[in-house]
Amino acid sequence: MSQSNSIRTQQITVFSVLYAISLVHLLNDTIQSVVPAIFPIIRTSLNLSFGQIGLIALAMNLTASLFQPFIGFYTDKRPLPYMLPIGVLFTLTGVVFLALAGSFSAMIVAVILIGLGSSILHPESSRVAYLAAGPRRGLAQSIFQVGGNIGSSLGPILTALIFVPLGQYGVIWFTFAAAGAFIVQMFVAKWYKTHIANRPKASRTIRAAKPLSRKMITYSMVILIMMLFSKFVYLASMTGYYAFFLMDHFKLSNGRAQLFIFALLAAGTVGTFMGGPIADRFGRRNTIWFSILGTAPFSILLPYANEFFSAVLCICVGFILHIGFSVIVVYAQELLPGKVGTVSGLFFGVAFGLGGIGSAILGSLADSMGISFIIQICAFLPLIGLLAALLPTDSKLNAAAAIETTA
Known part of the structure; x- marks a missing residue:
């Protein structure tokens, strides 16, 4: 392929690839969502404390958190397309262990394997989204991310339909999801390999006359991590413990309580998809600010609402809270151009790590302080969104962004 054809290819949005990685993200995150969704079941069957439940979430999320930045950093320098299907094999093995686990330690091994699969999927698939995006990076990241949100939202509803009647062993059905993800990842890996082979051999980076200072980039990254x-x-407080709150507060069954979590995560799927277009219309910084801080009024009211309004507030929280994540990732990629894998690995890794650490700490607090305290105190976390006002404006970010041109 000639250099001019390569340049034109890079300006085309490859929707077939974006839909493929979104589908794999859906299947992967469906499997991950099974873990917190079966917490009420394994707490009884394995006689676990809330603290042990928190440690199970920590083991899965911390595994993904620790490995993702390193994988992203390494593949920025040396792309490995066929890591994508290999990662799914870790997940497949983890699913089998999860279905058969008869002890706390076996459950830890199962979720570590699932975490390893995610640690490969997220930075590498995010890179594929970047490569397949052409000029529509926000939309591409939203398409990729919305698959994950759909998968996450399926966990609670699957608990009501599968795990309540079938128990823990019902997880074995998800081996079919993992096998399907493996087949799709083989297709993606083939495209990825071909795309890399057809790229121009060399490139150079031209920076704007007034790039952002290292100090500004550093504090901007800290704010984004906040x-x-x-x-x-x-989100860890909601997906891991809100069902217990509902069961205790409104005397709901586990299956009915899981429907509230499904409503939150399903609304989050819509919010994720809308994040890119909203950012294109109103700006990335404004969207990030709205997504986090805008959640606060609804999250603060949620612990005190009746059953009906709890469902309404869950939908509002889920929609607004999920708008910003894909926008945050694209914003960070533009802060650090040329380091797509590193940024994606860092941000997905931090997301998993924070979720896991949060679950472990919240589980211990729930044992000592009660579930209601956890839900009430975590409701104030979205107020941290005030810090988004300190981020560089979109115009400053665009003016300072590196412009990649072929040599």
């Missing part, structure tokens, strides 16, 4: 802290620790 946004992730706010979102994912609050």
Whole structure:
């Protein structure tokens, strides 16, 4: 392929690839969502404390958190397309262990394997989204991310339909999801390999006359990580413990309580998809600010609402809170151009790590302080969104962004 053809290819949005990685993200995150969704079941069957439940979430999320930045950093320098299907094999093995686990330690091994699969999927698939995006990076990241949100939202509803009647062993059905993800990842890996082979051999980077200072980039990254802290620790409180709150507060069954979590995550799927277009219309910084801080009024009211309005507030929280994540990732990629894998690995890794650490800490607090205290105190986390006002404006970010041109 000639250099001019390569340049034109890079300006085309490859929707077939974007839909493929979104589908794999859906299947992967469906499997991950099974873990917190079966917490009420394994707490009884394995006689676990809330603290042990928190440690299970920590083991899965911390595994993904620690490995993702390193994988992203390494593949920025040396792309490895066929890591994508290999990662799914870790997940497949983890699913089998999860279905058969008869002890706390076996459950830890199962979720570590699932975490390893995610640690490969997220930075590498995010890179594929970047490569397949052409000029529509926000939309591409939203398409990729919305698959994950759909998968996450399926966990609670699957608990009501599968795990309540079938128990823990019902997880074995998800081996079919993992096998399907493996087949799709083989297709993606083939495209990825071909795309790399057809890229121009050399490139150079031209920076704007007034790039952002290293200090500004550093504090901007810290602020973005604080946004992730706010979102994912609050989300951990909801996905891991809000069902217990509903069961205790309204005397709901586990299956009915899971429907509230499904409503929150399903609304989050819509919010994720809308994030890119909203950012294109109103700006990335404004969207990030709205997504985190705009959640606060609804999250603060949620612990005190009746059953009906709890469902309404869950939908509002889920929609607004999920608008910003894909926008945060694209914003960070533009802060650090040329380091797509590193940024994606760092941000997905931080997201998983914060969610896992948050679950472990919240589980211990729930044992000592009670579930209601956890839900009430975490409701104030979205107020951290005030920090988004300190981020560079979109115009400053665009003016300072590096412009890649072929040599």
